[in-house]
Amino acid sequence: MAPCYARFEDSDGIIQRVDIRIGVTKPAEIEHCLAHELCHAFGLRFHSTAAESVLSSVHGENRPTPADDLALSILYDPRLRPGAEFHEVAKTLEELTSKVTRDFGHHWAAVLPAASRIEILQNADNGYVSRYLRTRYPKKHINVDYAYWRGPRVFRPSAVVVLNTAERGYFIDDLPPLKDAIAKVGWLSRKTLQFGEQGKHKGHHGLLDTVKFRLESLDNTECLGFRQRLMSYPTIGSGSTDLLIGYLCANPGASLDMKIVGGLLQSVKIRGI
Amino acid sequence: MMPKCIFSICLAIGISMSLGACTSRITGSDQILIFAREVYFGGPNDKHVAVARELIRWNGPLRASIEGPGADDYRDQVTGYLEDFTRLTKLEASHVDEPGEANLVIVLSDGDSY
Structure with missing residues (x-):
């Protein structure tokens, strides 16, 4: 028997009772089990690596994580009927996920720890990088460390994004859609990348690649994006999910300085591109 | 050019896909859709789980209790999650001291009983 589990009593899709057993004793394991099983208890009863x-x-x-939050908020939308099978709600589910991600006004992403990158960017000409910490999701201790390029022609936070020490994945403003990528720079084994606090992300499956793209909204500034590929079973046409996990942009209107790129890749222990 | 390892993975998971499909890019919305479908109806790791693949959710107030060794140490954590989740789901939830009154019962075990 699994050390932690949630047992349901439900009728016609309505949960009547849930019994959660936590069969581990180490505090970190208990914390994980509680969060995991409570997500199950609210109706996210299966698993996903997507x-x-x-x-x-x-x-x-x-x-x-924010993905869990989104899944919970969508699940309780009145347009979804408890007890429905997937084929009955597929279209509605697609509409709801599209709406909820649009309503958030952000692109889905997670980021890299990158203090060293910020130091590199502070030497950029014609502008400066501002860095600040803010907390999203109060009470959940999600410290989001942003670095933004602010130059003479750019008054709102935009390009440089890179960043740091979130305890969970989260949303970043102004990330470009991946379709804007114009060239694939190379493929890298995901295992060559070490990030996350205390190495907790080690052992991920999937791969990482880098892509060059240009931000039309910023004078076609050239950027380098880092992308994780998670393999998933083919529910939505393709068998994989791409996740943009961070990116670096040149000064507004400029192309990337490959020395800076090299330093960045070295700082996050990526071996070449 | 696509590395062999990527193509092998595509083949290994039994997907008949073209090179273009294998490298296709999915938006954040699509990613959440895949994630939501898998946690509602089951993903690749749940194929062995013999439960109905239908949406389930609460329809009324939750009354949660936590008991067992060290339960007091985790009561605040559970309360915090309940607050967050009820905000997201618009459900009502409260904590009750008596497990007999609860419909969401959490029991911490010392591990020996497993």
Whole structure:
């Protein structure tokens, strides 16, 4: 028997009672089990590695993530009928996920720890990088460390994004859609990348690649994005899910300085591109 | 050019896909859709689980209790999650001291009983 589990009593899709057993004793394990089983208890009763989640077997999350939050909020939308099978709600589910991600006003992403990158960017000409910490999801201790390029022609936070020490995946403003990528730079084994606090992300499956793209909204500034590929079974046409996990942009209107790129890749222990 | 390892993975998971499909890019919305489908209806790791593949959710107030060794140490954590989840789901939830009154019962075990 699994050390932790949630046992349901339900009728016609309505949960009547849930019994959760936590059969581990180490505090970190208890914390993980509580978060995991409580997500199950609210109706997320299966597992997925398609996003960073406390229900994922590969992401090492100990707390519910924004993906879990989104899945919960969608599940309780009145347009979804309890007891329905997938084929009955597929279209509605697609509409709801599209709406909820649009409503958040962000692109889905997680980021890299990158203090060294910020130091590199502070030497850029014609602008500066501002860095600040803010907390999203109060009470959940999600410290989001942003670095933004602010130059003479750019008054709102935009390009440089890179960043840091979130305890969970989260949303970043202004990330470009991956379709904007114009060239694939190379493929890398995901295992060559070490990131996350205390190495908790080690052992991820999937691969990482880098892509070059240009931000039209910023004078076609050239950027380098880092992408994780999670393999997933073919529910939505393709068998994989791409996750943009961070990116670096040149000064507004400029192309990337490959020396900076090299330093960045070295700082996050990526071996070449 | 696509590395062999990527193509092998595609083959290994039994997907008949073209090179283009294997490298296709999915938006954040699509990723959440895949994730939501898998946690609601089961993903690749749940194929062995023999439960109905249908949406389930609560329809009324939750009354949660936590008991067992060290339960007091985790009561605040559970309360915090309940607050977050009820905000997201618009459900009502409360903590009750008596497990007999609860419909969401959490029991911490010392591990020996497993």
